[in-house]
Amino acid sequence: METLIVQNVLRRCRVSDIPKLLNEWNCSEVQIDKSQTKGEIIRDIIELYSDDLTATKAGDLQLIYATKFPEKRKWSCFHLSGGQDSEHKLDPWKLMKDLKKQLPLHFGRLKSETYVSGRIVDGALWMWAYVKQSDKFQSSSTIMFVYYPRTPYIFINHFRAKLQEPFMECLVYTFGYSKLTNMQLTGTHLESLLQLALNKDSQGSFSRFRLKKVQAAPLSTKMPLKRKEPDYEPNPSIICENSRNKRRKLEILDNTFGTEAQPVLEEVEYKLEVRFRGSEHVPAMVNRAQPFRCKFKFEGPAVLDGIKNLGKSGLATVPLPSILTSVSSKARNHFVLQDSSLADKSATRLSQQ
Amino acid sequence: MSNLQRNTETPSVQPIRNTTFGTFSRSTRRYTPFTKTPKSRRLCISTAVRDIHRTPTPSQQTVDFKGLTNKTWKVYRLTPLYRFSAETKDQKWYGRLLSSHIETENQKSFVLDEDIPEKAIFSWYKGLKVGPDDEEALQIIIKGKSRNGNGVDVIVLTAFLLCVDLEDNPVDKELQQHFTYYPVMIVKGPVHSQNILTSWLERQFDCRVNPSTFSSLQLACIVAMWSGLCTKPIQKSKQVELLYKVPAECEGMSKITYSLCAQDCKDLWDSIHDSGSDEFTEVETQTFIRSIESHFYYYSKFDSLSIESHFYYYSKIRLSAMQLYRVGTPVMMLGSEGRLKIFSSQHALIILRHLTELSVEKFVP
Numbered sequence: 192m193e194t195l196i197v198q199n200v201l202r203r204c205r206v207s208d209i210p211k212l213l214n215e216w217n218c219s220e221v222q223i224d225k226s227q228t229k230g231e232i233i234r235d236i237i238e239l240y241s242d243d244l245t246a247t248k249a250g251d252l253q254l255i256y257a258t259k260f261p262e263k264r265k266w267s268c269f270h271l272s273g274g275q276d277s278e279h280k281l282d283p284w285k286l287m288k289d290l291k292k293q294l295p296l297h298f299g300r301l302k303s304e305t306y307v308s309g310r311i312v313d314g315a316l317w318m319w320a321y322v323k324q325s326d327k328f329q330s331s332s333t334i335m336f337v338y339y340p341r342t343p344y345i346f347i348n349h350f351r352a353k354l355q356e357p358f359m360e361c362l363v364y365t366f367g368y369s370k371l372t373n374m375q376l377t378g379t380h381l382e383s384l385l386q387l388a389l390n391k392d393s394q395g396s397f398s399r400f401r402l403k404k405v406q407a408a409p410l411s412t413k414m415p416l417k418r419k420e421p422d423y424e425p426n427p428s429i430i431c432e433n434s435r436n437k438r439r440k441l442e443i444l445d446n447t448f449g450t451e452a453q454p455v456l457e458e459v460e461y462k463l464e465v466r467f468r469g470s471e472h473v474p475a476m477v478n479r480a481q482p483f484r485c486k487f488k489f490e491g492p493a494v495l496d497g498i499k500n501l502g503k504s505g506l507a508t509v510p511l512p513s514i515l516t517s518v519s520s521k522a523r524n525h526f527v528l529q530d531s532s533l534a535d536k537s538a539t540r541l542s543q544q
Numbered sequence: 545m546s547n548l549q550r551n552t553e554t555p556s557v558q559p560i561r562n563t564t565f566g567t568f569s570r571s572t573r574r575y576t577p578f579t580k581t582p583k584s585r586r587l588c589i590s591t592a593v594r595d596i597h598r599t600p601t602p603s604q605q606t607v608d609f610k611g612l613t614n615k616t617w618k619v620y621r622l623t624p625l626y627r628f629s630a631e632t633k634d635q636k637w638y639g640r641l642l643s644s645h646i647e648t649e650n651q652k653s654f655v656l657d658e659d660i661p662e663k664a665i666f667s668w669y670k671g672l673k674v675g676p677d678d679e680e681a682l683q684i685i686i687k688g689k690s691r692n693g694n695g696v697d698v699i700v701l702t703a704f705l706l707c708v709d710l711e712d713n714p715v716d717k718e719l720q721q722h723f724t725y726y727p728v729m730i731v732k733g734p735v736h737s738q739n740i741l742t743s744w745l746e747r748q749f750d751c752r753v754n755p756s757t758f759s760s761l762q763l764a765c766i767v768a769m770w771s772g773l774c775t776k777p778i779q780k781s782k783q784v785e786l787l788y789k790v791p792a793e794c795e796g797m798s799k800i801t802y803s804l805c806a807q808d809c810k811d812l813w814d815s816i817h818d819s820g821s822d823e824f825t826e827v828e829t830q831t832f833i834r835s836i837e838s839h840f841y842y843y844s845k846f847d848s849l850s851i852e853s854h855f856y857y858y859s860k861i862r863l864s865a866m867q868l869y870r871v872g873t874p875v876m877m878l879g880s881e882g883r884l885k886i887f888s889s890q891h892a893l894i895i896l897r898h899l900t901e902l903s904v905e906k907f908v909p
Contacts, residue, residue, distance in 0.1 A: 461859075467812070468857030469835025475815035476835070483812075484805035486783075487840060487859060489797055497790070497797025501861060504794050508860040515859065528858075 194237050195328035196249035196321075200256050201233045203263070209236070212259065216252045246321060250308040250333075254319040257335055257348075258312045261381045264335070266346040268376040268388050268522075271362075273369035283316040283340050289365050290318055297361035298322050298354070315339045322354055334358060337381060343368075344388045346381060375525040383454035387522045394519040398449035440509045444502050447516045453495035459524045461487045461514060466530055482530065495519065609671065609889045611702070617730035618738065619756040619882040621903040622705070624715050624723035625749035630679070635666035638748075642666075645744045646686065658734045661688040661700045674893065675709040679724055686737060701733025703741060708896040714907055727903035728896065729753065730884060756882045760868040762902060766878060767871040768832040769824045769898075772813035773891050774806060774874050782874035782887065784809045786836075788866040800866070802840060802855055806874045812836075837863045 201209060206229055213221045217240065223232055257264060287309040295305040304323040309316065320334040335348040345362065363371050378384050390398075431437065467483040470476045491497045498515050501507040507515075518524060642664035650660065665685045672681035682705040690698045705726040715723050729745075731738050742753040758766075771784050783803040790797045812835070816828050840855010840863055855863055870879040875888040876895050884899075886892050 463858060465858070467808075467835075467854055468839040469837070469854035472831045472835035472838065473812065473816055476812060479811070481808070483808045483839065483854065485808070485839070485854070486801075486803045487855070488801040488803070490799050490801065491790070491797035493796040495796070497794060500794040500796055501790070504791070506791070506794060506862050506865050508862075512858070512860055 192323070192326065192328050193244045193246050193249040194241065196246070197237055197240070197244070197252055198233060199328065199330065200253050201236065202229075204256060204260070206232065208259075212252070212255060215255050246306040246323075247308050250306055250319045250321055251310070253333070254308055254310055254317055254335070257319070258310065258317055261337075262379045264348050265377055265379055266337070266348060266381060266384060268374045268384050269345045269347055270372045270374050270388075271343045271345060271366055271368040271370070272372065274367050283311050283314070283338070286338070286340075286365070287311070287316055287318070290361075293361050293365045294320050294358075297357045297364075301354070301357065320358075339385060342385070342389065344374075344385065345371075346384060375523040377458075377524060378456045380455040380457075383456065386454045387456075387519060391520055391522045394517075395447060395449055398451060398519075440502065443510050444499055447511070448495070448499045448519075453493065453499065454519070455493045456495055456518070456524050457490065457492070459489045459494050459498075459518055460526070462525075462527045463487070464527070464529050494524075609886075609892045612704070612892055613886045613889045615702075615732055615885065617732050617884045619884050619899060620729040620731060620742070620753050621756045621906060622726050622729055622745070622754075623752045623907065624725040625745075625751050626723055628724040628749055630724065632668075635668075639664045639666045641748065642684070642686075642741075642744050645747075646740055649740045649743075653736070658736055659688050659691050659698055659700045661686045661737045661740065663687045669704060672706060672708055672893070672896065674897070675711070677707075677710040677713045679705075679707045679726060681706050681708075682726070684741065686733070686741070701731065701737040701741065703729060703731040703733070705729050706896055706900065708893060708900045710900060710904065714904060727900045727907065728756070756899075756903065758878060758880050758882065758902070760880070763868045763871045763878065763880060764833045765826075765829050766898070767873060768813075768829040770873045770875055770891075770895075771806075771809045771832070772817060773888075773894070774810055782806055783872070784874070785870075785872035785877075786863075786868060787870040787872075788863055789869040790866055799869070800861070800863070802836075802863070804836065833864075 200212075204212060206223065209232070210221050210223060213219065213236070221236065221239075227235075291307045291309060294307050298305040298320075301322065301324075306321045306323070308319045311317070316338045318334075318336050318338075322332045322334070324332055329351075331351045332354065333348075334350045334354065337346040338344075350358075359371050363369065374388065376384060376387060463485050464482040467473075467476045467479055489497065495518060498507075498511065498518075502509045502511055510516075514526065514528065643662070646661050646664065663686070665687065667683050667685075669681040669683040673679070684701075684703040684705070685699055686701040687697055688700040690696045706728045707726050708728075710725070710727070713720065713725060715725050731741065733741075745751060745753055767784065767786060784806055785801065785803040788800045788802065790799060813832065816831050816835075817824060818828075836854045838854055838856035840857065840859045840861060855861070868880070870877070870883075872878075875886070875891040877883075877885040877887070886895055
C-alpha cells in the first residue's frame with residue numbers, strides 16, 4: 192500500500208518536479224536519468240526507498256505534494272463556531288500533536304487502522320490522514336485539510352462520505368468548538384477561498400485596499416489608474432455613440448466589484464426552485480403552481496471576474512441582479528433559490544441553509 | 545423558392561475563432577434569416593411506420609438497437625457511394641479490401657498508445673430500414689490487437705452507415721442505379737483508425753466523408769423538439785441540459801451549464817406543443833427556447849428563447865448571444881462538433897431520422 196501511495200503521487204507530477212519533491216521529503220539528492228521514461232524513473236525511486244517506507248512516510252510525500260500544488264485539489268470551506276478561546280487556535284504545533292493522537296481514536300470505531308501525518312507551512316497547519324479499509328490504496332479514503340491558526344475556517348479535501356461523521360466529531364472535539372458547518376464554498380485556489388471567507392464585508396470599491404495587499408510588492412509599483420485605458424489605439428474617425436452609457440455601466444460594475452482582480456473561483460452554481468419566469472412567451476404556464484426546477488452553473492478559470500466581464504461586454508444587463516453580485520459577500524458559491532411564497536410574485540430570497 | 549434555398553449551403557460551424565468578430569457573427573446567426581431552416585420538423589418517423597408502431601407486433605417490440613445506445617459516436621456525413629454493391633457476397637470482398645488498406649496504412653505510419661487495427665468485417669444491421677427509399681444499414685467492425693501488446697483481439701472501431709426514413713432521394717432518378725446514398729455515418733474508435741476508414745471509403749466509392757457539425761440553431765431545434773420525448777419512468781439523473789460557450793473576449797468565464805428538470809421541461813413542452821400535430825414548428829422551437837432563456841435572464845440578467853427566457857428573467861444574462869455548444873435531453877446528447885450519444889433505444893429511430901434529414905439538407909447534388 193505504501194508503494195502505491197508513492198506511485199500515485201509521483202505519477203501525478205512532472206518529471207522535472209520530482210527531485211525537488213524528494214529532496215524535501217527525504218533530504219536526499221536524487222539524480223534523474225533523463226533518458227528513462229517516467230514509469231521507469233518511478234520504479235527506480237520506489238526500489239531505492241522501499242526498505243524503510245511506512246504508510247505515514249508515504250503520506251508525508253503526498254502532503255508535501257499537496258502543499259506545493261494546492262490547486263490540484265478541490266477544497267471545501269468549513270466554519271467552526273461556538274466555544275471558548277483555547278490555546279489551540281494559537282499554537283499549530285500543539286494542535287498537530289493533539290490531532291495525531293485524536294484522529295486514530297475517532298476512526299477506531301470503524302475498526303480500521305489510521306495513519307496520520309502533519310506539516311506546518313508558512314504558519315498554516317496541513318494534515319493528512321489515511322483510513323485503511325482494504326489492502327488496496329483508495330484515494331477516497333485519504334483525508335487532507337488545511338487550518339490557518341487564529342481563523343475559524345478550515346479547508347477540507349473531498350473524501351468518502353462514510354468517514355465524514357467521525358472526522359467532523361474529531362475536529363470539533365480537538366479544536367474546542369461546538370459546531371462545524373459547511374459554508375458551501377469550494378474551489379482550488381486556497382488563498383482566494385480564505386480571502387472570501389475572512390473578508391465577507393469588504394465587497395465593492397473598498398475591496399481595493401484589501402486586494403492590493405495580495406500583490407507581491409505593493410509599494411514598488413505605481414498606483415494603478417482607476418480604469419485602465421484600452422490597449423488598442425482609438426481610431427479618431429470612429430465615434431462611440433453610447434459612450435455615456437458605457438461609462439455608466441463601468442461605474443456601476445466598479446462599485447459592486449471594485450477595480451482589482453477578484454478572488455479566484457472555478458465555479459458558481461445556483462439551484463432554482465422557483466415559479467416559471469418565461470411565461471410572457473408561454474401564457475399557458477402562468478398558472479402553474481409547482482416550481483420549475485433548474486440549475487445554472489458558471490465555470491471558468493476565474494468566474495467572479497467572468498461575471499464582471501459579462502456585464503462589461505454587454506452579454507448581461509447592468510446592474511446585475513444580487514444573486515450574481517453577492518457571491519463575495521455571502522462567501523459561498525453554491526446557492527439554492529426558492530420563492531418565499533408563490534403568492535408573493537416577485538419576492539425571491541436566497542435561502543440560508 | 546425551396547429549390548433556391550436548397551442550393552445555398554448552410555455555413556457549417558467551424559471551431560471557435562478567437563476574434564471578437566467571429567464569435568459574435570456566429571452567435572447572432574441564430575436569429576438571422578441567412579441560414580436555411582425548414583418551417584417545421586417531423587417528430588416521428590413516416591406515417592406508415594408509425595401506424596405499425598401503434599399496434600406493435602411482437603417482432604417490432606424486440607428491436608432494441610443493441611450496440612447503438614449508450615455509446616459515444618462521432619457523426620459524419622457522406623455523399624452518395626459510387627458502385628456500391630449491396631449483395632451479401634460482396635461484403636466479404638469489401639472486408640478483404642479494407643483489411644489490406646489497413647495493412648498498408650499501418651506500414652506507413654507508426655501509432656503510439658492506440659490499439660492496432662487489423663481486420664475489417666462488413667455486415668448488415670437490421671431494423672433501421674424504415675422508408676421505401678432507405679438502404680439497409682451497414683455495420684463495419686475493425687478488429688485488431690490491443691496496445692498492451694499481449695495479443696488479445698479487441699474491437700478497435702465500430703461504424704454504421706445509416707439511412708433512416710429518407711423522404712426524397714436527392715440523387716437523380718437515372719443515376720440511382722449507380723449511386724447508393726447513405727447520408728450519415730456514425731463511428732466509434734480512435735482517430736487514427738477513423739482516418740483510415742474514411743480515406744478508404746473515399747477512395748473505394750469515390751465519395752466525400754465530412755465530419756458533421758451542428759450550429760447553435762440546429763442544436764436549439766433539437767433540444768426544443770426532443771425535450772418532450774421521455775422514457776417512462778423519467779430518470780431523475782437524466783436532465784435536459786444546455787451548455788453554452790462564453791465568447792473569448794469575456795475573460796474568466798468559459799462555459800455556462802443550464803440544466804433543467806426533465807419532468808418540468810416536459811410540462812413546458814406539452815403546453816407549447818399542439819398535441820394533435822406530428823410536427824414541431826419553428827415557432828414552437830423559438831417559444832420554447834426563448835422562454836427558458838428569459839427565465840435565466842430574470843435571475844442573472846444575462847439574455848437568451850421559452851427556456852432562455854426563464855434564464856434571462858433570473859440572471860439577466862443573454863444566453864442567445866452565446867454559442868450553444870452541447871445539448872442533452874433524457875433520450876440523447878449531441879455536441880456541436882458532432883459527438884452523439886443515444887440513451888433510449890425507443891427513440892433511436894427518431895433521432896437517426898433527424899440526423900439523416902439534416903445531412904440531406906446539406907447535400908448539394
